[in-house]
Amino acid sequence: MKTLRIGSGAGYSGDRIEPAVELAEHGDLDYLVFECLAERTIALAQQARISDPQGGYDPLLSERMRRVLPFVGVQTGRRRLRVITNMGAANPVSAAAEVRRIAVELGLDLKVLAVVGDDVLTMLQPEFLLDNGQTVGSLGERLISANAYLGVDGILQALHADADVVITGRVADPSLFLAPQMVEFGWAADDWPRLGRGTLVGHLLECAGQVSGGYFADPGFKDVDDLARLGFPLAEIDADGQAVITKVTGSGGRVSRATCTEQLIYEVHDPAAYLTPDVTADFSRVCFVEEGADRVRAQGAGGRSRPERLKVSVGYLDGWIGEGQMSYGGPGAVARAQLARDVVLKRLELIGVKMQDVRAELIGMDSLHGPRSTVEPWEVRLRVAARCEERSEAVRVGNEVETLYTNGPSGGGGASKSVRQVVAVASLLLPRDAVNPRIEA
Amino acid sequence: MKLHTLAHSRTGDKGDTSNISIIAYRAEDYPWLCEQLTVERVAGFFADLLEPGAAPVRRYELANVQALNFVLPGILRGGVTRSLALDAHGKCLGSALLDIDLPIMN
Numbered sequence: 001m002k003t004l005r006i007g008s009g010a011g012y013s014g015d016r017i018e019p020a021v022e023l024a025e026h027g028d029l030d031y032l033v034f035e036c037l038a039e040r041t042i043a044l045a046q047q048a049r050i051s052d053p054q055g056g057y058d059p060l061l062s063e064r065m066r067r068v069l070p071f072v073g074v075q076t077g078r079r080r081l082r083v084i085t086n087m088g089a090a091n092p093v094s095a096a097a098e099v100r101r102i103a104v105e106l107g108l109d110l111k112v113l114a115v116v117g118d119d120v121l122t123m124l125q126p127e128f129l130l131d132n133g134q135t136v137g138s139l140g141e142r143l144i145s146a147n148a149y150l151g152v153d154g155i156l157q158a159l160h161a162d163a164d165v166v167i168t169g170r171v172a173d174p175s176l177f178l179a180p181q182m183v184e185f186g187w188a189a190d191d192w193p194r195l196g197r198g199t200l201v202g203h204l205l206e207c208a209g210q211v212s213g214g215y216f217a218d219p220g221f222k223d224v225d226d227l228a229r230l231g232f233p234l235a236e237i238d239a240d241g242q243a244v245i246t247k248v249t250g251s252g253g254r255v256s257r258a259t260c261t262e263q264l265i266y267e268v269h270d271p272a273a274y275l276t277p278d279v280t281a282d283f284s285r286v287c288f289v290e291e292g293a294d295r296v297r298a299q300g301a302g303g304r305s306r307p308e309r310l311k312v313s314v315g316y317l318d319g320w321i322g323e324g325q326m327s328y329g330g331p332g333a334v335a336r337a338q339l340a341r342d343v344v345l346k347r348l349e350l351i352g353v354k355m356q357d358v359r360a361e362l363i364g365m366d367s368l369h370g371p372r373s374t375v376e377p378w379e380v381r382l383r384v385a386a387r388c389e390e391r392s393e394a395v396r397v398g399n400e401v402e403t404l405y406t407n408g409p410s411g412g413g414g415a416s417k418s419v420r421q422v423v424a425v426a427s428l429l430l431p432r433d434a435v436n437p438r439i440e441a
Numbered sequence: 442m443k444l445h446t447l448a449h450s451r452t453g454d455k456g457d458t459s460n461i462s463i464i465a466y467r468a469e470d471y472p473w474l475c476e477q478l479t480v481e482r483v484a485g486f487f488a489d490l491l492e493p494g495a496a497p498v499r500r501y502e503l504a505n506v507q508a509l510n511f512v513l514p515g516i517l518r519g520g521v522t523r524s525l526a527l528d529a530h531g532k533c534l535g536s537a538l539l540d541i542d543l544p545i546m547n
Contacts, residue, residue, distance in 0.1 A: 257506070266453045268460060270501060286505060321525065369537045
């Protein structure tokens with residue numbers, strides 16, 4: 001029986017590149033998938049596209065492709081390797097053109113196809129209600145993007161059209177991995193149990209290193225070998241969707257029941273109903289069996305019919321966040337930092353900075369989970385952040401922290417300040433029929 | 442005894458909701474962890490951070506992998522994109538929960 005080998009080359013946009021190259025070269029793969037879109041990445045990419053109509057795709061696309069394309073396509077003595085990625089972000093068509101340009105430059109003859117149809121901005125009506133209670137209309141000109149989470153459909157079209165490289169925009173993460181399993185094994189679009197199992201494989205692989213020993217080590221409790229050379233994962237899958245998760249021999253990291261269990265539950269709510277555009281997957285009875293060093297078999301996933309509506313991620317501008325930080329150390333550091341915090345908050349009030357919300361905390365004491373620390377650290381860092389409607393107001397927050405140098409308590413050092421625009425994300429649901437995934441050459 | 446000695450954890454985020462897995466190192470500890478780590482206990486641990494009026498904390502059991510999954514709506518206060526928090530994703534919440542004190546097992 002045929003075994004399909006799918007590797008995971010990225011778990012987020014800025015991820016390491018050499019583990020992907022290692023997989024492409026030594027993973028004996030049929031497919032290499034790069035998942036690079038977080039919740040608001042498309043909204044940010046859409047802004048980039050507004051300033052450059054040819055832009056709006058992943059900033060690392062060119063570098064990644066330059067490194068892995070030499071292993072892609074039909075090559076003597078190797079499996080045919082194909083690439084699937086959502087690095088098209090807000091502009092899959094331009095991204096595909098860029099990949100074609102790189103292929104030609106490298107002397108490669110590859111078919112590169114873009115999947116479009118996720119951009120549904122023009123379909124939104126002012127009365128549509130977002131999950132945060134606002135209407136689309138209330139966002140006015142602050143609305144910047146609306147992208148439906150597509151399922152496997154467009155990728156299936158591209159693979160059936162014999163693409164070597166498939167570039168998408170917003171696609172549900174597991175769908176990037178499910179589509180090649182459906183194509184290679186001929187699974188029907190309503191074969192829910194197999195789609196559920198294939199979705200489990202996608203879910204385990206979609207964050208790359210997070211299943212192979214990344215984001216796992218806790219020295220003395222959970223140790224991981226050679227974390228600096230962490231290998232990215234691959235799955236060996238059979239025609240029923242049964243799979244073994246493993247990694248390239250000799251790479252760093254580890255694949256174990258524990259690493260797989262952490263990733264199984266990651267970003268899952270009800271494990272019996274993991275919703276994707278393709279299937280309602282059931283992970284509630286999954287179990288893992290260690291079959292050898294860094295080899296774990298995933299069993300027991302199921303599936304039911306897919307949701308009738310697709311989730312749409314809506315990006316909009318929501319003001320600015322201004323921030324300032326200052327460190328205090330040595331005896332009395334906490335008391336001086338607390339005084340500095342009080343002074344800054346008072347100053348923001350006195351000079352009338354217009355803020356929607358403000359937060360002031362001491363890094364090292366209470367910045368993550370409130371006041372829980374029972375010991376006084378040697379050093380702490382004051383952090384003040386505020387959200388303002390206007391950029392000019394947000395700037396004043398960091399400035400006021402900086403003035404602690406000559407006006408605040410003794411011994412403050414290492415001031416920093418920043419201002420960033422808030423690109424917020426909300427969601428709504430659209431009927432599946434309203435969305436039309438398709439390929440563009 | 443700290444939960445840290447018996448279980449490990451990972452935190453995920455969707456919108457302004459966190460989910461925290463608690464996974465027993467040893468299968469034999471799992472029933473006892475299920476007994477101890479009630480929704481009330483976990484909600485109480487994060488009482489200062491949970492948003493008043495948000496939907497209640499939920500718990501799911503994954504017995505085949507000896508794990509619990511806690512879902513905490515509203516704890517990210519506006520979500521990753523709008524939050525003023527240093528750790529806007531709430532990535533560190535699971536590690537915090539491992540500090541929970543448990544009675545010594547018989």
